[in-house]
Amino acid sequence: MITVLIEAREMLLKLYQKTRVVVNPVVKFILSWVVFAFINDSIGFDPRFTKTIVTLGLSAICAFTPGAVLVLCAMLLSLLHIYSVSIFMAVLLLMIFIILYGLMMRFSPKQAVAAVAIPVLAKYNLHYCVPILMGSVASPVTIMPTTCGVLIYYIMKIVKEASARQVEFDLDDVVQLYTDVFDAIIANKQMIIVAVVFALVIIAVWGLRKFSFDYSFEISIAAGVVVTIIGFLVADLKYDATVNIGTLIFMSVLSGFIAMICDYMKRILDYTAVERVQFEDDDYYYYVKAVPKVNISLKEIDIKHFNHHSRDGEDIDCEDEEDDGDAEDVTEDESPFDRLENDGKLLTRDDDDYVKAYRKSYDDEEDEKEDNGNLRYLPLNGDYDGYGSLQPDDEEDEGFVDGGFDEEPAPAVPEKRENPYMRKRNVTVEDEPGNSTRVFLNDDGDYEEDMTLDDEK
Amino acid sequence: MVPPEKIFLLLVRRVCYNLNLDYTETMGVLCPNVNKWMVKDMLNNRKIRLMTKLAIYEKREGREDIKLAKYYKSDYTRLQVLKTAIAVTISFLCLVALGIIYKMEFILNNALDIDYALLGRRILGIYLGVMAVYLVVSALCYSIKYARSRKKLAKYFRMLRKLNHMYLVEDGYVQEDEEE
Secondary structure, rough: OOHHHHHHHHHHHHHHHHHHHHHHHHHHHHHHHHHHHHHHHHHHHOOOOOOHHHHHHHHHHHHHOOOOHHHHHHHHHHHHHHHHHOHHHHHHHHHHHHHHHHHOHOOOOOOOOOEEEEEEOOOOOOOOOHHHHHHHHHOEEEEEHHHHHHHHHHHHHHHHHHHHOOOOOOHHHHHHHHHHHHHHHHHHHHHHHHHHHHHHHHHHHHHHOOOOOOOOOOOOHHHHHHHHHHHHHHHHHHOOOOHHHHHHHHHHHHHHHHHHHHHHHHHHHHHOOOOOEEEEEEOEEEEEEEOOOOOOOOOOOOOOOOOOOOOOOOOOOOOOOOOOOOOHHHHHHHHHEEEEEEEEEEOOOOOOOHHHHHOOOOOOOHHHHHHOOOOOOOOOOOOOOOOOOHOOHHHHHHHHHHOOOOOOOOOOOOOOOOOOOOOEEEEEEEEOEEEEEEEEEOOOOEEEEEOHHHOOO | OOHHHHHHHHHHHHHHHHOOOOOHHHHOOOOOOOOOEEEEEEEEOHHHHHHHHHHHHHHHHHHHHOOOOOOHHHHHHHHHHHHHHOOOOOOOOHHHHHHHHOOEEEHHOOOOOOHHHHHHHHHHHHHHHHHHHHHHHHHHHHHHHHHHHHHHHHHHHHHHHHHHHHHHHOOOOOOOOOOO
């Protein structure tokens, strides 16, 4: 059963890799269509803009542009609809949009879609999944667009009711209309409660996600669901907000599952994305299609990790141990690289399985050939200068940087600075006695040739 | 002028590609005496791999990083803070306008009794408070963002230097095992 599932997943991934160029815009097109259809459905006052051709055109634009354009189009469409019934409400709405943009939305344009997603999903009571998803894929800045979405949802409701009222061009009437709308907005406690609970959910999910204990991903999403339920229940008891408890619990759990699936898919799709790039050198134009190896996925990689070292890297032996083929030296030193576990068995360099354990996944023969004989080192101890390499060292670089790199020159002996390689797991590969090479396994589970090494020699 | 042996190699490569043969092996069979270096020189796999990595970076997150690299840190932060200040000011003006409309009836009824100086001071106070919060937070966030992009760029430049070294080796200016 499991094998069938895994095969199906790999097939789907391969299919996606092939058709990615088509699939992405189509998915975006469908999502945009849903958003515009929702707007037309709920506030479609102007028959000119509810026509299929308009929706089609807008969706087509949004299919090929970033998510922020979708938000802009949705705002414009709703403004136009409101404008056709009540010019005063349209002015009010425009000002509200400006305020929301200036104070909140502009800080995270990439996640601005949340502001649209919440009103749309709220129709089906699925808006609980938005903060969970935001917390798990992004940072707490997404509190802002999420809050925007909540505000827009409730304000649109009020505005929709108000714009149905017939208003003469009479100051008293207009002022009365505005006053009523403001009163309704200010009196709407539920809006504030939902916004606060969603913010808490984002913080909870994000905070737990940051830790690296086992199952932190699943636990953070479960915590998001729990915070949602408890938050709304407390709000219900304290502020008498009208929440249907059964629906709330069911929908929160469902949202948790949806968020989990979305998140999982996103990670897989990001990892397997095929890249098409082109570049040239003196002799050739290169049109390269870089296809990640799907079957070496996170879970199935054979390589064994050890020495999962801490951030400050104090436990890493990085002295100049020249590999001179002296086996005694190596074993006596007990460097952390010298042994590794395989299926619970501790292997040392003397074991035959030691080589096999690494050989399994080290399949890039080209690299292996070229790297043999060069013992490579990590620049792990303090003297790595994370900025020094930015100094333009010839004309080509200077043209590129345009304006220089470092404002203040890096100190000669920098204090403890976070090393970009700290989080990588490193592994020694030995194919013949006395001939070893270090490769890096980055967080995505694929190899990384360490580019720093030659610099730092 | 392309040397004839290069044209020959290109032709063989093309044929190998079409017949799905291994190029290096085929060359080994066709002309065993050919300098291995020459065969390898045609397409340097390590170089292509490196260039692909660079191109992918430039295409994705690198675009933003390279844009940021055109500013000094202080310039970038100041520019973003300025933008934030403008956005906050416009939003605040809108808020004040909405507030005035909301209290329009009260204002019209008590137009003569309102202490405008006090009101103005209060509004100004709130404005400055909000502005201060936004400026501090945005200055912090944008400088963190800048530092992060710098870190990624550092790796990018290391790769560029490595590529440069490869070119030097290829052109014979340095030996392969020589330091950069």
